[in-house]
Amino acid sequence: MPTQVDLIPEDAPFPNEQREWLNGLIAALAGWEGSLGGAEQGGGEAKESFPWHDPGMDINERMELAEGKPHARQLMAAMAQLDCGQCGYLCKTYAEAIAFEGEDLNRCVPGAKETERKLKELVAEHQADKPAVEAEPKLEPKPKKKGPLGTRDNPYMARLKSSTPLNADGSTKDTRHVEIDLGDSGIEYEAGDSMGIFPENDPRTVDAILADIDASGGEKVKAPSGENRLLRQVLLKEVDITKPSDEVIALLADSAGDAEEAEDLRLLAERGAEEGQSLLELLRVYPSARPDVQKLVDELGPLQPRLYSIASSSRKHPNEIHTTVAVVKTAVYGRGYKGVASTFLAKRLSRNGEVPVYIQRSDEFRVNADPDHPAIMIGPGTGIAPFIAFLQEREARGDSGRNWLFFGNPESAKDHIYREQLESWRDSGLISRLTLAFSRDQEDKVYVQNRMREQAREFWAWLEAGAVIYICGDAERMAKDVDAALHDIVAEQGGLSEAEAGRYVETLSAEHRYLRDVY
Helix, strand or coil: CCCCCCCCCCCCCCCHHHHHHHHHHHHHHHCCCCCCCCCCCCCCCCCCCCCCCCCCCCHHHHHHHCCCCCHHHHHHHCCCCCCCCCCCCCHHHHHHHHHHHCCCCCCCCCCHHHHHHHHHHHHHHHHHHCCHHHCCCCCCCCCCCCCCCCECCECEEEEEEEEEECCCCCCCCCEEEEEEECCCCCCCCCCCCEEEECCCCCHHHHHHHHHHCCCCCCCEEECCCCCEEEHHHHHHHCECCCCCCHHHHHHHHHHECCHHHHHHHHHHHHHCCCCCCCHHHHHHHCCCECCCHHHHHHHCCECCCEEEEECCCCCCCCCEEEEEEECCEEEECCEEEECHHHHHHHHHCCCCCEEEEEEECCCCCCCCCCCCCCEEEECCHHHHHHHHHHHHHHHHHCCCCCEEEEEEECCHHHHCCCHHHHHHHHHHCCCCEEEEEECCCCCCCCCHHHHHHHCHHHHHHHHHCCCEEEEEECHHHHHHHHHHHHHHHHHHHHCCCHHHHHHHHHHHHHCCCEEEEEC
């Protein structure tokens, strides 16, 4: 195993996560690849490129690009490529933590089961390729030191101040403006950061599971944290009961008293649970499958934190964090599904109720330090959240640079969230241009990328004047479509070839003038 290179001492005045990031950055610049605990060290060679590090790529395409690469790089390609921090790492450092430190394989929240299954496959193949004499025992994750208050491993118990509906009656969406009271914690954040929360499972679902497995909930079990806790509390706060892992399904198969149910469960364990198929559903579909409660807890994956873009500036709200939450409630293949974190934060948590929160810092997605720079902000739906923070920040700083906001949602009459605030900022001049795209207000659906193309000439003029483009929202569809529109505008308005337009956009990224916070 390569030697860990720590250039920033542990007693330096930085949070643990920031210190680790700085170590990695400095080491990478010095040519010490692997300083974050992973790859072999090189002798000052050129910076490694990661062509698969694109959240818009399909996982199969990413794996093809990583073919023949070292084990840690293949693991990285299986990640969701968002560098969102929900796993406690970046994609690269999480992959290295798995490869060299035995980290858990189920921490990539946006990658979900697809990433988890691919990681298991890669780890198994890597172990199988090793000669028997080189067989290594399973690595145990290194214990992590408790960080400062307000970090992932030391969250602050904040209180819910308010959860205000933003959509009008009759909307197909339920979006909330959520305000969290930080009290006198002293926790600091910047516009562009995200707030991580540790949610709780729905207590009604937990009670239904307990009833189905004939448990009271008062049984003492060893929790994933290693402590002895009551079963109900573990199911409520510590394990994921909405997305059963292959190991959980295999355990149900082994415990099934009915041979046909056992066979069906074994087949399901091989292909994985379907989207929206929860533990409760499996227990009810296969009533003879009743595992030992401790074994069940051991196999259930940990309940992972969720991240929400911060919708406030600490210059205006130093003791609060605001965010925008889309309450997830949908049907998947006929199954009712509620988002664990969104329903907890926006609906189940009572006023003044406690929620563990932490700050996931962003080193890239920041308001430009130049007060005169023009800013183009593109954030449909809940993607508007960080731009509420950015505009508050620029207003508080007294920046003179122009701001152009693109916002979209289904219907203007029901889904024009933050309308009064945005129009007030437009009237005051803080927002120079407010471009709206309500997709279902007309027969042909119109999205923010369509509005970009309609105003291509002005968009190009802003770019040539030094504008910074900020994008926040869905990575799979919106961000890809906006990126395509940007390339088309650059090619058309700049009179450039496709390749030249590509290089122009790459230069924007290199100069930190094209920044994305996508998920």
